[in-house]
Amino acid sequence: xxxxxxxxxxxxxxxxxxxxxxxxxxxxxxxxxxxxxxxxxxxxxxxxxxxxxxxxxxxxxxxxxxxxxxxxxxxxxxxxxxxxxxxxxxxxxxxxxxxxxxxxxxxxxxxxxxxxxxxxxxxxxxxxxxxxxxxxxxxxxxxxxxxxxxxxxxxxxxxxxxxxxxxxxxxxxxxxxxxxxxxxxxxxxxxxxxxxxxxxxxxxxxxxxxxxxxxxxxxxxxxxxxxxxxxxxxxxxxxxxxxxxxxxxxxxxxxxxxxxxxxxxxxxxxxxxxxxxxxxxxxxxxxxxxxxxxxxxxxxxxxxxxxxxxxxxxxxxxxxxxxxxxxxxxxxxxxxxxxxxxxxxxxxxxxxxxxxxxxxxxxxxxxxxxxxxxxxxxxxxxxxxxxxxxxxxxxxxxxxxxxxxxxxxxxxxxxxxxxxxxxxxxxxxxxxxxxxxxxxxxxxxxxxxxxxxxxxxxxxxxxxxxxxxxxxxxxxxxxxxxxxxxxxxxxxxxxxxxxxxxxxxxxxxxxxxxxxxxxxxxxxxxxxxxxxxxxxxxxxxxxxxxxxxxxxxxxxxxxxxxxxxxxxxxxxxxxxxxxxxxxxxxxxxxxxxxxxxxxxxxxxxxxxxxxxxxxxxxxxxxxxxxxxxxxxxxxxxxxxxxxxxxxxxxxxxxxxxxxxxxxxxxxxxxxxxxxxxxxxxxxxxxxxxxxxxxxxxxxxxxxxxxxxxxxxxxxxxxxxxxxxxxxxxxxxxxxxxxxxxxxxxxxxxxxxxxxxxxxx
Numbered sequence: 001x002x003x004x005x006x007x008x009x010x011x012x013x014x015x016x017x018x019x020x021x022x023x024x025x026x027x028x029x030x031x032x033x034x035x036x037x038x039x040x041x042x043x044x045x046x047x048x049x050x051x052x053x054x055x056x057x058x059x060x061x062x063x064x065x066x067x068x069x070x071x072x073x074x075x076x077x078x079x080x081x082x083x084x085x086x087x088x089x090x091x092x093x094x095x096x097x098x099x100x101x102x103x104x105x106x107x108x109x110x111x112x113x114x115x116x117x118x119x120x121x122x123x124x125x126x127x128x129x130x131x132x133x134x135x136x137x138x139x140x141x142x143x144x145x146x147x148x149x150x151x152x153x154x155x156x157x158x159x160x161x162x163x164x165x166x167x168x169x170x171x172x173x174x175x176x177x178x179x180x181x182x183x184x185x186x187x188x189x190x191x192x193x194x195x196x197x198x199x200x201x202x203x204x205x206x207x208x209x210x211x212x213x214x215x216x217x218x219x220x221x222x223x224x225x226x227x228x229x230x231x232x233x234x235x236x237x238x239x240x241x242x243x244x245x246x247x248x249x250x251x252x253x254x255x256x257x258x259x260x261x262x263x264x265x266x267x268x269x270x271x272x273x274x275x276x277x278x279x280x281x282x283x284x285x286x287x288x289x290x291x292x293x294x295x296x297x298x299x300x301x302x303x304x305x306x307x308x309x310x311x312x313x314x315x316x317x318x319x320x321x322x323x324x325x326x327x328x329x330x331x332x333x334x335x336x337x338x339x340x341x342x343x344x345x346x347x348x349x350x351x352x353x354x355x356x357x358x359x360x361x362x363x364x365x366x367x368x369x370x371x372x373x374x375x376x377x378x379x380x381x382x383x384x385x386x387x388x389x390x391x392x393x394x395x396x397x398x399x400x401x402x403x404x405x406x407x408x409x410x411x412x413x414x415x416x417x418x419x420x421x422x423x424x425x426x427x428x429x430x431x432x433x434x435x436x437x438x439x440x441x442x443x444x445x446x447x448x449x450x451x452x453x454x455x456x457x458x459x460x461x462x463x464x465x466x467x468x469x470x471x472x473x474x475x476x477x478x479x480x481x482x483x484x485x486x487x488x489x490x491x492x493x494x495x496x497x498x499x500x501x502x503x504x505x506x507x508x509x510x511x512x513x514x515x516x517x518x519x520x521x522x523x524x525x526x527x528x529x530x531x532x533x534x535x536x537x538x539x540x541x542x543x544x545x546x547x548x549x550x551x552x553x554x555x556x557x558x559x560x561x562x563x564x565x566x567x568x569x570x571x572x573x574x575x576x577x578x579x580x581x582x583x584x585x586x587x588x589x590x591x592x593x594x595x596x597x598x599x600x601x602x603x604x605x606x607x608x609x610x611x612x613x614x615x616x617x618x619x620x621x622x623x624x625x626x627x628x629x630x631x632x633x634x635x636x637x638x639x640x641x642x643x644x645x646x647x648x649x650x651x652x653x654x655x656x657x658x659x660x661x662x663x664x665x666x667x668x669x670x671x672x673x674x675x676x677x678x679x680x681x682x683x684x685x686x687x688x689x690x691x692x693x694x695x696x697x698x699x700x701x702x703x704x705x706x707x708x709x710x711x712x713x714x715x716x717x718x719x720x721x722x723x724x725x726x727x728x729x730x731x732x733x734x735x736x737x738x739x740x741x742x743x744x745x746x747x748x749x750x751x752x753x754x755x756x757x758x759x760x
Contacts, residue, residue, distance in 0.1 A: 031093045031181075031188050033337065033344070038106075038179040040072045049074050054089035054165065056082055068107040068146050068177035075175050076117070076168040086115070089176070090165035095123060095155070097191035099183035103152040104164050106179035113141045115170020119151050119179075123159035130156050134167065141170075146177075155183070209253040209360025213260075216396050220260055223268035224363070224399075225392045226310065227252075227259050230272050232371025233305065233319060235333060236624040237326050240279045244332035249349065251275075252367065253360045269312040276318050282325050289328045289622035297617045297702065298381055300625030301374065304388075329621045334376060341618040341630070342684040342700025343376045352693030356404040365411060365691040366391070366398045372688060373418055375624035378617050378702035379712045383418060390417055405431055408694060409491065416493040419713055420699050421655060421681035424493040427695040432507070433488050438533035440509035440516065442467050443543045446501040447724050450474075450521075451481050451508055454729050457540030465531035468522060470730035475519035476509065484508070495680035495713045498652040502679070506542055509533065545592035546653050548734070552576075556757040559584040560744055561644075562737075565661065566592035570601045577605045577640050585645035585744030587737065588665055590658045591675065597657065599664045604638030606646055606668035611635045613667035614660065616683075617702035632706050635667060646671040647740040650716050651723075655679035660703065662716045673718045674740045680715035734758045 036042065037051030040062065048054055049062045049072070059082060063075040076087045104119045118135025131153045138149065166176040183191035216224070231252055235241050241248050255275055262268035291299070305311070305319040337344045348368065354361050370391050373380055380387070394414050401407035408428040415423050425431075441462040443455035450472040456462025473481055485504055494500035509516070515530045533539075547564040553576045556562050561580035565588065568576075580586050588602075603613075612632040620626040646668045654662060654675075659682045666673055686700035703711050722739040737758035745754070 031097060031191070034091070034093055034181060035187070035189060037091065038181065039070055040074050040177060040179075041070045042072075048089065052089050052091055052165075054087070056084050056087060058082070059087040059168075060089050063175060066109065066175055068109070068175075070177070073175045073177035074166065075173060076166065077173045078168055078171050079112070079173050081171050086167055086169040088120075088165055088167040090163060092161060092163045093181075093188075095159045095162045096194050097155075097183060097188065098194050099155045099191050101152050101184060102155050102162065102188070103150055103182040103185075104179065105148065105150040105182060106166075107146050107148050107177050108140065108144075108166070109146045109175040110140060110142065110144045111173040112143055113168065113170060113172035113174060115168070115172075116141050117168045117172075117174035118166070119149060119176075120165055120167055121151055121153050122163040123153060123156050124161040124163065125156065125158040130159050136169075146175075205250055205253050208354050208358045209256075209364070211253065211256055211358070211360030211363075213359040213399055216399065219262075219265070221392055221395050223259050223262055223265060224395050225388065226265075226268065227255065227272065228363075228367040228370060228391055228395075229304065229388070230315075230319070231255075231367055232374060234276070234279075234322070235371065236331065236375050237322050238276075238279060239282060239325070239327055239330065242327065242330045242332055244347070246279070248333070249364055252364055256360055256363065265310075266312055269315045273312075273315045273318060276315075276322075282322065285325045285327070288324070289326055291620075291623050291626060292628070295629040296626060297629050298378065298625075298627040300623055301380075301387075302625065326622065331621045331624075334619075334621070336619065336621065337684070337686075337700075340684045340701060343372075343619050343686045345372065345376075345686065345688050348689045349691070350689040350693050350695070351691040354692065356407060356692055357402055359399045361691045362398050362401060362407050363395070365407075365694070366394055366414065369411070369414065369688065369690065369696070370394075373698070376619055376686075376700075377418070377420075377698055378619065378627045378683065379418075379420065379699060380625075382710075382713050385417060390414070404692060407692060411690060411694065411696075412491050412493070415696055416491055418493065418698065419495055420493065421495045421499045421679050422683075422685045423696055423698045425690070425694060425696050427690070427693065432491050434484070434507055434510040436511035436513075436533070438511060438513035438535050439507075439539050440467070440518070440531055440533055441465060441539040442509065444473065444505040444508050445724075446505050447729065448726055450726070451505060452726055452729060453520075454724075455543055457542055458534075458538070461534060461538065461540070466529045467518070467520065467531060468730075469732075470726050471520040471522050471527075472726065473508070473518060473520055474526070475517075477511070477517050481508070496677065496715055498677045498715060499655065499679035499681065502652040544653070546651055546736075547589040547591050547649070548737070553579060555579070555583070556587075556741065557745075557749075558582075560741055560757065561586045562589065563587070564589040564592065565594040565598065565658070567595050568598055568602075570596045570598055573598060573601045573605065574640065576602075577642050580642055580644070581640065583644050585647055585740075586642060587647045587649065587740045587744070589649045589737070590662050590665075591649050591651045591653050591736070593653075593655065593658050594661055599633075599661050600635065603635045603661075603664040603668070605640060605642050606665060606671070607635045608637055608641065608669065610637070611667045612706040613664045615704045615706050615708070617704070627702060633664070635664060645744055647743050648673045649736055649740055650675040650678050650718065651736065652676065652679055654716065655681055656683075656685075659711060659716050663703075663705065663711065666716075672720060672743055673716060674720045674722055674743065675718045675736050676721060676723050677717060678715035680711070680713045682711045732759065 042050035048060045054060045061075045063073045067073045117140045120134035123131035133151050168174045181188040258271045308316045335344045397410045412425040441458040442453045445454045453471040492500045518529045545566045552567045553563050561583045612634045614633045616630045617627040682703040683699035683701040685697040688696050722736045728735045741754045
């Protein structure tokens with residue numbers, strides 16, 4: 001019977017379990033990230049565990065009651081005797097590593113198993129099985145406590161995909177936990193990378209691209225725009241590149257000199273056409289894909305490949321033929337991360353040891369980032385500028401940068417054009433103005449269109465500076481604050497004005513150590529001060545929240561409960577809800593970043609029925625540039641239930657997970673959002689290595705309300721807009737919290753009583 005089980009497992013690794021499970025039975029991962037799911041410790045939400053595939057539906061269950069270690073295991077439960085003969089949980093990774101033997105090891109427990117339970121491994125090459133093993137011969141049946149088991153296979157050089165998992169044949173229950181994938185006894189993430197056909201055996205560009213530029217003509221820029229677009233298109237569409245058979249960065253370095261030398265657009269196009277010819281003929285398509293328009297939120301911007309005026313007849317025809325022959329889900333330079341499905345930019349080298357300036361390397365950085373936005377940003381349509389024109393603008397700025405810092409600043413300015421607060425040049429953030437090792441010991445926030453001192457980062461040095469709460473900083477070292485904001489804005493990669501002014505305010509007083517000349521307006525009187533900028537260690541930490549100091553949960557009165565998320569603990573959520581029982585309203589303060597992910601742990605206590613609160617868009621590996629709507633996220637009723645009014649506080653500090661959390665809680669019946677516009681950067685981040693040893697990120701999935709309204713750049717818009725005032729800052733009031741309390745208590749208490757409840 002072993003041959004039969006082998007054949008069955010072969011099928012389930014590729015196919016959907018018809019009518020059982022909407023996800024493919026094998027979930028694909030990168031080997032570097034597989035550790036995220038092997039212990040089953042990602043938050044269980046019901047159904048198949050996060051990061052895994054399998055089925056049939058209802059037989060694969062996350063279990064937090066029976067575990068070997070940690071908080072979760074997976075339970076394969078066939079005690080109800082489903083009609084199918086077996087159940088499996090499964091995953092897959094590329095077999096892109098070298099070694100002698102691969103091992104799947106893990107802990108299993110069984111109860112009344114009539115058939116057998118076990119681990120399984122399979123290696124595939126060219127879509128066919130080349131190696132397989134399971135634990136059938138170990139006859140793990142009946143009832144057994146936790147014990148460690150193992151199976152292994154020789155690493156087959158003909159294999160390109162590894163499938164693995166746990167199966168249960170017959171009736172009964174089995175649990176699995178603490179799995180490991182090992183190569184020659186070491187974690188699979190540490191296994192040596194399999195040599196690629198793309199790697200140049202002569203290492204031609206190990207010391208740099210050897211491309212040097214001093215100037216660029218308008219014709220060269222025009223031809224480089226076409227090169228950048230064609231190079232990116234081929235990277236994500238041509239089967240030679242999407243299969244990983246070409247080291248595409250090096251191919252760019254090789255083609256660039258010919259493009260620089262081209263004397264006309266048609267000559268450059270001919271170079272590109274011959275370049276495509278050199279990749280070899282495209283085989284007749286046996287598994288071609290098409291663009292599914294069902295649930296399509298953003299379609300690829302691909303019309304340019306048909307523009308014969310720019311590309312010429314032959315090049316355009318070649319690109320269109322390649323587009324029609326793209327292969328289903330085949331991408332070498334990008335994959336989708338487990339469960340969340342944001343893009344993961346695989347096999348992108350950072351070239352950290354390359355000496356700069358290097359015009360070729362700098363052009364590679366520009367082309368890489370530009371094309372990632374073009375094909376893999378779910379918010380590409382929110383860029384207000386013509387993206388191809390941005391490419392043309394930045395070719396000379398990036399290519400001709402004379403040193404590493406000027407190159408990094410050029411890339412930082414490019415990244416800012418995307419208007420995504422997640423997308424900054426985080427590796428070089430110290431280059432963002434204003435620069436300097438010191439700052440004033442105060443917190444600054446833009447209030448009533450002015451940069452206002454709202455607190456001291458160090459009480460002693462802050463008060464000694466002469467600056468007072470409520471001071472409006474009108475100029476620094478002789479330059480008006482408004483002019484500084486205007487000058488710095490192009491390098492601040494923020495989604496909207498709220499987050500941009502937040503970030504500028506945090507950095508506003510940076511500069512050289514020692515006395516600064518600060519002009520302020522205090523009670524409508526101009527004053528000039530000379531406080532000292534201090535090293536960060538002396539200046540004190542910058543305020544990162546606007547919520548109340550002190551305890552996570554408290555009763556502001558017998559009728560008003562207050563809960564802030566900056567220090568919340570998931571394990572204490574039921575306690576908080578119990579403590580709020582009987583109050584008229586619960587204020588949930590998200591003017592911060594949540595310390596724990598409590599969207600469901602807390603949100604489920606706020607609803608009386610299943611309530612959708614968000615929908616997502618995800619990239620399509622078969623159709624680069626396309627983004628499809630996914631399933632909605634929903635809250636489901638949990639006990640104890642909070643029946644009072646829910647008020648949610650947000651402002652420009654609220655970003656990413658804080659915004660997603662606010663969306664969820666807003667779905668509670670009668671919930672009201674009070675405050676001001678949030679940062680407008682939601683969706684799991686995707687990291688991007690940038691040549692020169694730099695790095696950035698983008699928001700990797702689109703996040704929307706269930707009705708399709710966007711959140712990226714827009715942020716969470718309050719139902720009741722309340723902003724702090726300068727007079728409120730001077731008197732130490734929290735006017736946003738006061739407004740929340742009024743929403744709960746109405747006119748039953750006086751303004752002074754409300755102010756007392758909300759006092760910081």
